Amino acid sequence: MMIIVDTPEPMPADEPVVVTAGSYISNVTTLTERIAIRLAGQGVEHAVAAAVTIALRGMSGKSPTDFAAELGLAHADLRALEAGTVAFGDLPASLMSRLHSHNLEPLLLVDLDHQLRGD
Amino acid sequence: MASMATGDPAALFPFIDEFGNELAGTVRRLLMSLNRPDVLRKNEDVDYLVQSAAFVLFDRSPSWDPAGALPWTWAERAIRAEIVRWLGHPAVEWDDRSHGEADVGLPVMVTPDLVDLAGDHVELAQLLSALTAVASERDAKVHLEYQAQKALGDRSPANTVGEMFGLSPSNVRQIDRRLRQRLSGLAESDPSFATLVRLSWVEAC
Numbered sequence: 001m002m003i004i005v006d007t008p009e010p011m012p013a014d015e016p017v018v019v020t021a022g023s024y025i026s027n028v029t030t031l032t033e034r035i036a037i038r039l040a041g042q043g044v045e046h047a048v049a050a051a052v053t054i055a056l057r058g059m060s061g062k063s064p065t066d067f068a069a070e071l072g073l074a075h076a077d078l079r080a081l082e083a084g085t086v087a088f089g090d091l092p093a094s095l096m097s098r099l100h101s102h103n104l105e106p107l108l109l110v111d112l113d114h115q116l117r118g119d
Numbered sequence: 120m121a122s123m124a125t126g127d128p129a130a131l132f133p134f135i136d137e138f139g140n141e142l143a144g145t146v147r148r149l150l151m152s153l154n155r156p157d158v159l160r161k162n163e164d165v166d167y168l169v170q171s172a173a174f175v176l177f178d179r180s181p182s183w184d185p186a187g188a189l190p191w192t193w194a195e196r197a198i199r200a201e202i203v204r205w206l207g208h209p210a211v212e213w214d215d216r217s218h219g220e221a222d223v224g225l226p227v228m229v230t231p232d233l234v235d236l237a238g239d240h241v242e243l244a245q246l247l248s249a250l251t252a253v254a255s256e257r258d259a260k261v262h263l264e265y266q267a268q269k270a271l272g273d274r275s276p277a278n279t280v281g282e283m284f285g286l287s288p289s290n291v292r293q294i295d296r297r298l299r300q301r302l303s304g305l306a307e308s309d310p311s312f313a314t315l316v317r318l319s320w321v322e323a324c
Contacts, residue, residue, distance in 0.1 A: 024139020027163070028132070031170050035128045051128075058132030 028055060029105040033112050040116045044084035048113035049091055052104065053081040056095060059102050071095055088113045120190055123180040135173050138191070142172045145191045149199050155206060171205060172198045233263065242314055246302075249312050253301035257284070262298040265291055266320055 036051035044050050057067045057078075068078040071094045080086060081095070088110065099106050122130035135142070146168045150159045158164050175197045176183075176190050183190055191198065237244040250259035261284055268276035277288035284291070299320055306315040315321050 023136040024143065024169070026135050026139055026166055026170060030167065031131065031135070034170060034174070035131070038128070054127075054129045055132060058129030061133055 028059065028103055029108055031055070032104060032109065036109075036112060036116065039084060046084040046087050046113075047116055048109050049086055049088040050082050050084035052088070052091065052099070052109060053078070053095060055104065056098050056102060057082075120176070120180050120183050120185070123177045124183070128177065131170075131173050131177055134176075135169065139169055139173075141189070141191055142169045145195065145198060146172055146202065149195075149202050153199075153203065153206065158206070168202055168205065171201050175201050242317065245312060245314055246318065249302055249305050249315055250298070253305055254298050258294050258298060260284070261286065261291055261294045265295045 032051050032055040033048075035054060036047045039050050040047035057064065060067050060070070062070065064078055065075055068075045071078070071092060073081075073092065073094075081091065099109075120134075123134060143165060146165055147159055150156070150165075150168075158168075172191065172194075175194055179194055179197065180190075183193060187193060233243065233247060237247050247259075250262065254262065261280060264283060265276050265280045268279050273279050275288070277291040280286070281288045281291045286294075302312075302315055302318075302321045306312045306321060
């Protein structure tokens with residue numbers, strides 16, 4: 001199925017998330033949206049939820065096992081989240097609570113989720 | 120790159136975090152080479168293209184050889200292509216007036232109506248008459264065109280006229296010099312052509 005959505009517009013990266021001191025600051029919401037669109041193109045059902053989980057793990061710098069443990073999840077549950085089997089609204093609270101602190105814009109992500117799912 | 124080669128998109132985040140400045144340098148250089156400083160001035164656009172460059176590397180990461188060039192150097196052509204694709208082609212409105220049958224390949228003759236003008240200008244009539252007396256029709260045209268091009272500021276009139284008549288520039292100069300000498304001689308020997316000496320190029324001979 002060909003998914004047609006608005007390509008994320010470049011957005012200012014003026015509220016940086018510094019993962020490593022002196023590192024490059026990018027707009028992580030845009031990057032997450034772009035990953036979501038790719039996943040949706042591969043047929044992932046809840047692509048935004050999957051991309052958000054992947055993004056938070058990527059920004060944590062932790063291995064999947066360690067990241068799952070930090071969230072209080074089983075490794076298999078984390079894999080399921082990253083595979084897009086869980087809706088954005090049903091993501092674990094321990095994950096959702098990290099959106100703001102990692103500079104991910106929930107409204108933009110919800111909007112993209114609606115677009116991709118044709119809501 | 121090794122993490123990205125496993126196909127894990129989470130690796131994009133630490134990769135951009137660590138190498139984003141290098142990617143940004145590549146993006147900026149490519150934008151300059153594409154003559155798009157306007158995009159360069161928009162940080163959000165540059166950041167977007169940095170991410171695009173990271174995606175290019177992500178997609179190619181299994182093929183990258185750690186013993187070879189740096190990833191952004193190795194994949195520069197692909198990054199450039201991605202930037203060009205994002206920039207798109209400039210759109211211009213079609214204008215029929217710009218696409219007529221005008222032939223701009225040949226120089227434009229500047230002396231087509233001299234015979235008509237001669238009716239109103241005695242000196243010109245005398246010049247044309249004198250040229251008929253001392254030169255062939257072709258040499259007369261070469262001479263007139265050469266003097267006209269010079270007067271109009273052509274920096275290489277011999278080349279221009281040579282192209283018009285199928286002559287070498289030195290041939291053009293030779294014909295012109297020969298005719299000026301003949302006109303000068305005619306002006307001195309024949310009182311009816313005396314006014315020709317008022318022409319600067321005849322006077323100079």
